[in-house]
Amino acid sequence: KQEVTQIPAALSVPEGENLVLNCSFTDSAIYNLQWFRQDPGKGLTSLLLIQSSQREQTSGRLNASLDKSSGRSTLYIAASQPGDSATYLCAVLPFYGGATNKLIFGTGTLLAVQP
Amino acid sequence: DAGVIQSPRHEVTEMGQEVTLRCKPISGHNSLFWYRQTMMRGLELLIYFNNNVPIDDSGMPEDRFSAKMPNASFSTLKIQPSEPRDSAVYFCASSVPSYEQYFGPGTRLTVT
Numbered sequence: 004k005q006e007v008t009q010i011p012a013a014l015s016v017p018e019g020e021n022l023v024l025n026c027s028f029t030d031s032a033i034y035n036l037q038w039f040r041q042d043p044g045k046g047l048t049s050l051l052l053i054q055s056s057q058r059e060q061t062s063g064r065l066n067a068s069l070d071k072s073s074g075r076s077t078l079y080i081a082a083s084q085p086g087d088s089a090t091y092l093c094a095v096l097p098f099y100g101g102a103t104n105k106l107i108f109g110t111g112t113l114l115a116v117q118p
Numbered sequence: 119d120a121g122v123i124q125s126p127r128h129e130v131t132e133m134g135q136e137v138t139l140r141c142k143p144i145s146g147h148n149s150l151f152w153y154r155q156t157m158m159r160g161l162e163l164l165i166y167f168n169n170n171v172p173i174d175d176s177g178m179p180e181d182r183f184s185a186k187m188p189n190a191s192f193s194t195l196k197i198q199p200s201e202p203r204d205s206a207v208y209f210c211a212s213s214v215p216s217y218e219q220y221f222g223p224g225t226r227l228t229v230t
Contacts, residue, residue: 034216046122046209046221092161096216105174106219108161 005030005097009109017117020083024112026076026093034096037106038067038078041090050091051078055098083116090114122222124210130228136198139225142191143212151219152185152195153209161209167193168215200229 008027016022026036035054039047051060051067053076059068066079076093090113094106123142131137143150151166165175170187178185182201187193197204207226213219 037218039221044226046223047211049218049220052218105163105166110160 005033005095005107007093007095007107007109009091009093009112011112012110013113013115015115015117016083018083018085020116022080022083022114024078024080024091024093024114026078026109028074028076028095028107030097031071031074032098033071034098036067036069036076037094037096038065038076039092039094041092041111043089047092080114083114085116085118088114088116122210122212122220124208124222124225126225127223128226128228130230131200132230133201134199135229136196137200137204137227137229139195139208139210139227141193141195141210141222143193143210144220145191147212147214147220148190149213149215149219150187150193151209151211151213152193153211153221154206155209155224156206164195197227200227202229205229 006029010025033055037052038050040050041047053060053067053069064081069076090111092111094108096106125140148169152164153161155161164177165185166173167187183197185195205228207224209221209224211219211221
Protein backbone atom coordinates (compact mmCIF):
# COMPACT_ATOMS: atom_id res chain seq x y z
CA LYS A 4 0.00 0.00 0.00
CA GLN A 5 1.38 3.38 -1.02
CA GLU A 6 2.02 5.78 1.85
CA VAL A 7 3.18 9.37 1.54
CA THR A 8 4.98 11.18 4.36
CA GLN A 9 5.96 14.82 4.66
CA ILE A 10 8.56 16.05 7.08
CA PRO A 11 8.61 18.41 8.86
CA ALA A 12 4.96 18.91 9.73
CA ALA A 13 5.63 22.58 10.35
CA LEU A 14 8.43 24.97 9.48
CA SER A 15 9.09 28.61 10.34
CA VAL A 16 11.79 30.58 8.54
CA PRO A 17 12.79 34.24 8.22
CA GLU A 18 12.01 36.04 5.00
CA GLY A 19 14.65 35.64 2.29
CA GLU A 20 15.79 32.21 3.35
CA ASN A 21 15.98 29.32 0.89
CA LEU A 22 14.15 26.24 2.12
CA VAL A 23 13.44 22.63 1.25
CA LEU A 24 10.28 20.66 1.91
CA ASN A 25 10.47 16.89 1.87
CA CYS A 26 8.10 14.21 0.62
CA SER A 27 8.64 10.45 0.88
CA PHE A 28 6.64 7.62 -0.64
CA THR A 29 6.89 3.89 -0.01
CA ASP A 30 6.23 2.45 -3.49
CA SER A 31 8.34 3.66 -6.41
CA ALA A 32 5.73 2.55 -8.97
CA ILE A 33 4.25 5.96 -9.57
CA TYR A 34 2.90 7.70 -12.64
CA ASN A 35 3.64 11.20 -11.43
CA LEU A 36 3.99 13.37 -8.34
CA GLN A 37 2.25 16.66 -7.77
CA TRP A 38 2.96 19.49 -5.32
CA PHE A 39 0.10 21.64 -4.09
CA ARG A 40 -0.26 24.70 -1.96
CA GLN A 41 -3.24 25.35 0.31
CA ASP A 42 -3.94 28.70 1.92
CA PRO A 43 -6.14 28.81 5.04
CA GLY A 44 -9.79 28.37 4.16
CA LYS A 45 -9.03 27.87 0.48
CA GLY A 46 -8.75 25.04 -2.00
CA LEU A 47 -5.59 23.40 -3.25
CA THR A 48 -3.53 25.12 -5.91
CA SER A 49 -1.37 22.96 -8.13
CA LEU A 50 2.26 24.14 -8.12
CA LEU A 51 4.25 21.56 -10.05
CA LEU A 52 3.72 18.16 -11.64
CA ILE A 53 6.65 15.81 -12.20
CA GLN A 54 6.15 12.83 -14.46
CA SER A 55 7.85 9.58 -13.41
CA SER A 56 10.36 9.91 -16.25
CA GLN A 57 11.43 13.39 -15.13
CA ARG A 58 13.95 14.39 -12.48
CA GLU A 59 12.80 17.92 -11.79
CA GLN A 60 10.45 20.73 -12.67
CA THR A 61 10.85 24.46 -12.15
CA SER A 62 8.39 27.30 -11.89
CA GLY A 63 9.70 30.70 -10.86
CA ARG A 64 11.24 30.42 -7.40
CA LEU A 65 10.06 26.83 -7.03
CA ASN A 66 11.99 23.73 -8.00
CA ALA A 67 10.71 20.21 -7.42
CA SER A 68 12.89 17.14 -7.75
CA LEU A 69 11.97 13.48 -7.95
CA ASP A 70 14.06 10.43 -7.10
CA LYS A 71 11.81 7.44 -7.69
CA SER A 72 14.35 4.83 -6.68
CA SER A 73 14.70 6.29 -3.20
CA GLY A 74 11.03 7.27 -2.95
CA ARG A 75 11.71 10.96 -2.41
CA SER A 76 10.74 14.34 -3.72
CA THR A 77 11.80 17.77 -2.55
CA LEU A 78 10.29 21.18 -3.12
CA TYR A 79 12.88 23.93 -3.04
CA ILE A 80 11.69 27.49 -2.48
CA ALA A 81 14.24 30.20 -3.18
CA ALA A 82 14.28 33.57 -1.44
CA SER A 83 11.16 32.87 0.61
CA GLN A 84 8.55 35.60 1.10
CA PRO A 85 5.74 36.04 3.66
CA GLY A 86 3.30 35.34 0.82
CA ASP A 87 4.72 31.81 0.58
CA SER A 88 3.18 31.02 3.97
CA ALA A 89 0.74 28.16 3.44
CA THR A 90 0.41 24.40 3.77
CA TYR A 91 2.29 22.47 1.10
CA LEU A 92 1.05 19.03 0.12
CA CYS A 93 2.61 16.43 -2.10
CA ALA A 94 0.63 13.69 -3.77
CA VAL A 95 1.61 10.67 -5.84
CA LEU A 96 -0.37 9.00 -8.57
CA PRO A 97 0.33 5.27 -8.20
CA PHE A 98 0.88 3.22 -11.33
CA TYR A 99 -1.20 0.09 -11.36
CA GLY A 100 -0.38 -0.98 -14.88
CA GLY A 101 -3.12 1.08 -16.41
CA ALA A 102 -4.79 4.43 -16.26
CA THR A 103 -5.48 5.51 -12.72
CA ASN A 104 -6.51 8.77 -11.16
CA LYS A 105 -6.37 8.13 -7.44
CA LEU A 106 -3.88 10.53 -5.87
CA ILE A 107 -2.35 9.57 -2.53
CA PHE A 108 -1.72 12.69 -0.44
CA GLY A 109 0.81 13.40 2.26
CA THR A 110 -0.28 15.17 5.43
CA GLY A 111 1.37 18.42 4.46
CA THR A 112 3.99 20.85 5.77
CA LEU A 113 2.74 24.09 7.30
CA LEU A 114 5.17 26.83 6.28
CA ALA A 115 5.38 30.20 7.99
CA VAL A 116 7.72 32.83 6.54
CA GLN A 117 8.39 35.58 9.05
CA PRO A 118 8.81 39.13 7.74
CA ASP B 119 -11.55 29.20 -18.01
CA ALA B 120 -13.18 29.92 -14.65
CA GLY B 121 -11.68 26.85 -13.04
CA VAL B 122 -13.63 24.30 -11.06
CA ILE B 123 -16.81 25.84 -9.70
CA GLN B 124 -18.49 24.65 -6.52
CA SER B 125 -21.70 25.71 -4.86
CA PRO B 126 -22.67 26.60 -2.28
CA ARG B 127 -19.47 27.89 -0.69
CA HIS B 128 -20.91 27.57 2.78
CA GLU B 129 -23.74 25.41 4.02
CA VAL B 130 -25.16 25.26 7.51
CA THR B 131 -27.86 22.72 8.14
CA GLU B 132 -29.48 20.79 10.93
CA MET B 133 -28.90 17.14 11.61
CA GLY B 134 -31.20 14.95 9.57
CA GLN B 135 -31.55 17.34 6.66
CA GLU B 136 -30.54 16.54 3.11
CA VAL B 137 -27.50 18.36 1.75
CA THR B 138 -26.59 18.65 -1.92
CA LEU B 139 -23.21 19.95 -3.04
CA ARG B 140 -22.63 20.90 -6.66
CA CYS B 141 -19.61 20.97 -8.93
CA LYS B 142 -18.86 22.13 -12.44
CA PRO B 143 -15.52 20.79 -13.70
CA ILE B 144 -13.15 22.53 -16.06
CA SER B 145 -14.33 22.16 -19.64
CA GLY B 146 -12.49 19.35 -21.40
CA HIS B 147 -11.58 17.53 -18.19
CA ASN B 148 -13.17 14.11 -18.17
CA SER B 149 -12.13 13.04 -14.68
CA LEU B 150 -13.91 14.44 -11.63
CA PHE B 151 -13.14 13.87 -7.97
CA TRP B 152 -14.91 14.53 -4.68
CA TYR B 153 -12.72 14.97 -1.58
CA ARG B 154 -13.43 15.69 2.05
CA GLN B 155 -11.01 17.51 4.35
CA THR B 156 -11.07 17.62 8.14
CA MET B 157 -8.46 18.46 10.73
CA MET B 158 -8.58 14.95 12.13
CA ARG B 159 -8.44 12.93 8.91
CA GLY B 160 -6.84 15.28 6.43
CA LEU B 161 -7.78 15.04 2.77
CA GLU B 162 -9.81 11.96 1.78
CA LEU B 163 -10.92 10.92 -1.69
CA LEU B 164 -14.60 10.01 -1.58
CA ILE B 165 -15.30 9.07 -5.19
CA TYR B 166 -14.08 9.76 -8.70
CA PHE B 167 -15.59 9.61 -12.16
CA ASN B 168 -14.09 9.05 -15.59
CA ASN B 169 -16.28 10.10 -18.52
CA ASN B 170 -19.23 10.51 -16.14
CA VAL B 171 -18.92 6.93 -14.85
CA PRO B 172 -18.06 6.29 -11.17
CA ILE B 173 -14.78 4.40 -11.09
CA ASP B 174 -13.90 4.19 -7.43
CA ASP B 175 -16.34 4.94 -4.62
CA SER B 176 -14.47 3.07 -1.91
CA GLY B 177 -13.98 6.29 0.02
CA MET B 178 -17.67 7.03 0.38
CA PRO B 179 -18.17 6.67 4.12
CA GLU B 180 -21.73 5.37 4.29
CA ASP B 181 -24.88 4.80 2.33
CA ARG B 182 -25.94 8.25 3.42
CA PHE B 183 -23.54 9.60 0.82
CA SER B 184 -24.25 9.42 -2.90
CA ALA B 185 -22.73 11.10 -5.94
CA LYS B 186 -23.91 11.53 -9.49
CA MET B 187 -22.52 12.91 -12.70
CA PRO B 188 -25.39 13.20 -15.18
CA ASN B 189 -23.24 14.93 -17.80
CA ALA B 190 -19.69 16.09 -18.42
CA SER B 191 -20.24 19.52 -16.91
CA PHE B 192 -22.05 18.78 -13.67
CA SER B 193 -21.79 16.59 -10.60
CA THR B 194 -23.54 16.42 -7.24
CA LEU B 195 -22.64 14.97 -3.87
CA LYS B 196 -25.63 14.32 -1.66
CA ILE B 197 -25.77 13.51 2.04
CA GLN B 198 -29.08 12.24 3.34
CA PRO B 199 -29.61 12.37 6.27
CA SER B 200 -26.77 14.60 7.39
CA GLU B 201 -25.04 14.19 10.76
CA PRO B 202 -22.73 16.50 12.76
CA ARG B 203 -19.74 14.29 11.97
CA ASP B 204 -20.21 15.12 8.29
CA SER B 205 -19.05 18.67 9.02
CA ALA B 206 -16.00 19.26 6.83
CA VAL B 207 -14.81 21.06 3.74
CA TYR B 208 -15.80 19.21 0.58
CA PHE B 209 -13.66 19.76 -2.51
CA CYS B 210 -14.34 18.92 -6.10
CA ALA B 211 -11.43 18.54 -8.51
CA SER B 212 -11.10 17.76 -12.19
CA SER B 213 -8.36 16.65 -14.56
CA VAL B 214 -7.46 15.07 -17.81
CA PRO B 215 -6.83 11.44 -16.73
CA SER B 216 -3.43 10.95 -15.07
CA TYR B 217 -2.53 14.63 -15.31
CA GLU B 218 -2.72 17.59 -12.97
CA GLN B 219 -5.77 17.82 -10.77
CA TYR B 220 -7.34 21.23 -10.36
CA PHE B 221 -9.34 21.88 -7.23
CA GLY B 222 -12.37 24.03 -6.65
CA PRO B 223 -12.64 26.46 -3.73
CA GLY B 224 -14.58 23.96 -1.61
CA THR B 225 -17.87 23.91 0.25
CA ARG B 226 -17.66 24.34 4.00
CA LEU B 227 -20.42 22.21 5.50
CA THR B 228 -21.56 22.60 9.08
CA VAL B 229 -24.16 20.23 10.44
CA THR B 230 -25.60 21.25 13.80
